[in-house]
Amino acid sequence: MNTTSNLERVLRGMAITLVILFFMFPIFWIILMSFQTNETILRVPPSMFFEPTLQNYRGLITGQLETVTSSLEIKFMSNLFNSLFLSSASVAVGLILGVPAAYAFARLKFRGSEDIAFTLLSFRFAPPLLVLLPLTIYFQQIGLANTYGGLIWVYQLIVLPLILWIVRGYFEDIPADIEYAYRIAGHRWWTTFRRIALPLAGPGIAAAALLAFIFAWNNFVFALVLASADKQPVTVGALAFITASGVQYGQIAAGIILSIAPTFALALYAQRYLVEGLSLGAVKG
Amino acid sequence: MTVQLRLNAVDKFYGPIDKGVHAVQNVSMDVMKGEIIALLGSSGCGKTSTLRMIAGFEEASRGTIELAGREVQNLPPVRRNVAMAFEGYSLYPTVTVGENIAFALKAAKLPDAEVTARVKEVTEMLEITDILDRFPTSVSGGQQQRASLARALIRDADLHLLDEPMGQLEPQLRTLLRGRIKHFVKERGLTAILVTHDQTEANALADRIAVMEGGVLQQYATPEEIKKAPANLFTGTFVGEPPMNVFPAKAREVGSELLLDLEQGLSLTYAADAFSPEVRAALLSRSEVMLGVRPYAVHRSDNGAGAQVMANQWLGDQSHIAASFAGGTIVLVEHDRANVAVGEAINVRLEPEDLHVFDHVTGSAISHGVEMV
């Protein structure tokens, strides 16, 4: 019995290592690339040994992209700011609209509630390009094209259904009796919503917000069509790395590292809330 | 009588041996052929782990399990010839209740006529003849549980394991079915192990009860013995409903009288020679003991100790009286409707032969009645 469990442990360890290698290798390689010049990246055969350079990062931060043939201006930092602002604002708006709606869908069974909730979810099914064409024309007419407000509005297509459906599930998991108990104790429904429902669904709201943030951050098509250079997020801005003199792999790698940093930090921070969310089962005891 | 099942120094660890959770600790017990045994304890006491080791769903970390004369601890469940009724019923959902019950007999290629006769017999006993053609999910929890019980009891196995077999039964049926099941098992000479947290059920069905707590077998004895001579405070208070009354007491001897001082200045006075000299010595040598007395052994009597009635609850065929007594509560059971009002002062008499004395630190029994353990 002991020997089998030891063998098991070794096998399990090896399997885990393999999986980690498989998934982490691209990220590891990109980190390496971000410290190399295009020449060292493109040499054949590739090698893990090189002289690390910070020029990619320096270029991105100062906005001066140096290539072999030319030097061009790139607005990476302002793109990064745009991404940050657009994603945060979209999630904030999504939460303000989505959390109360999710609560309503979870608790109040009114006529057509299921249909409305499903319709909202179905926005996720439609290919964005289908929506974009008419939207572009309308936005231009009403002056929303190329504004933050317009983009945040369109981003709700991504953010709102996600928040609505995740948070609704969490609200449904809170036994109604817990809220009734607070009402019967003499509290108004609004107080009950704030003191009972919101805190108990907190981990779910955090998880939904994080996911929504990542989806908004990674959006490409909406911003490509609806935003001009000064409102572009990093996803669109990255196109600038494909220059006339070739693809700037080093800068792209550094750009990737810089642009995943905020979501990565956020995920790390939110991790404990997500774990707490899993233990919400304690509510049902 | 022959031994049908023998557990020999069985241990169960979850996690590494000697380091993981020690769920079952060095349990040894014999079950005779034709005996009904109850494994009794609260959740997490190790009874289910023990059952699962006997059935073969769980490996014993140490020790041996002998069933019908062969060592089975390394055999898979299917080769142990054990029938089991699961707590979660585990009926096959795709076949009818009747086919569920007949399943093992058909698999053993018994003649159809015999299968039909045996299904009829066991389902009549459990009152589920009317649901044989229905599917498990379309019948109530209580009916599913009876179907699961029928599926186990119909088999010819070396051992029948019944895991909480009556938990979901309609209360009106429970007492009747207990009687019938006991009759059924006894008539066929089956050996059965019942796992339950309900001491009423254990007492009603079992020839012997194995009381478990914290992975340790606390006592393994007949219901009568456990009632008369619980091995420790845990067994004493766990088995028996209403639970045993327990009070801390100090013994002292005054002249020819033995006094048991309870809290709040109350003393129980007995003639010293009512107790054997050993009991007297054991009582007097301890600074404190725990005194237990069963509720039905407490009698109202003019020359008893004072108590004040807190509740008098008539349940149709008996009355339960709770009275504040010696800083705690004493419970009395009377078989007729008791005519005492809440707030009334009564006197209660605890006879020497009804006293159980336990060590106040270890909880192990010192004396029962007037004799040492």
Added chain:
Amino acid sequence: MSLVLKDVVKAFKTDVVLDGVSLSVDAGETLVLFGPSGAGKTVMLRLIAGVIEPDSGQIILQGRDMDGVEPEDRGIGMAFQNFALFPHMDATDNIAAPLTARNMSKSAITDTVGKIARMLKIEHVLHHKPKELSNGQKQRTALGRALAGEPEILLLDDPLRNVDAKLRFEMRLELPRLLKDQQATVIYVTQDYKEAMALGDRIAVMNGHGIQQIGTPSDIYLAPANIEIARLFGDPVINLLDVTPQASQDGVQITLSGVPLAIDAGYRSEIGRACTVGIRPEAIRFVEAGTEGAIPLQIETETPLNEKTVTLAVTGNGREIMVSRPAGTPGPDHGTGHITIDASHIHLFDQATGDRIVPTAVGKAQGAA
């Protein structure tokens, strides 16, 4: 009258749960709603609490019609079967919930919570979150929360269901005093007939779509309105045998295992009609063979039941009878036993409707004479 229900109807889609229920409860009374699961007990409690609304009918609390009144304005306290504690608040904040709703000062809240915790013996766990509490402590915390607002009406939804047997027994003995101290009107829901008899000033037996019988524990145990109710009270369950009363020399008799048994002469009107006789297991006594009127039985098994011993026996025509006696008293030998039945504990029911047949007063007077 503290609580009045008038013709309350409640259906969920097409499933009628309460079909015109009326009820009135006095101030300070403890009324137990008893019945099997699905009988509508919890629905009734929720209607009173205001978390669901009746389809029609009136609910009047303290003389006020509750139509359109929110749960928080009804002045009630409620304890739930699954406790429904607030998982993110400690026991103190849970108990204090009815107090924080009233803008009480912090110190007054602390005092009140402390008082309740002392009464319920949970002072030592006041700072624990619900998941750190044992089931018994959870149950007491839930009870404390229901009591804290000193409500005029207290709704207890099977509060002892989820605690272990020992604790349930202790609480059953302790609750009446706690409730009387509160002087509240209590509606107590349970599925356990012992709890119902122990705690109720009156018991409303719910079955079907409403209340089938309402009365004191004595009324219901000694004069159950129908077979169903007779079966719901008592453990072991009442023995039910089909009989046809016959005229005898000096009144009415039934025949069990070929032995005639005289019953109340007030049952004269039932002579020749198909009836069901109900005999409580504790109304049957084992006697020596040869005793006058003794009925022979085949003994099957004996099972102990707490402080009683239950004998399962079969009559001459193959019908099962359960007999219970105090534990430790002598029982029958194996094989054949003989019983006598206390005729004053015999109930007769109409076989067709299941309703109890009340012996006529004339018969009673004659019987007494």
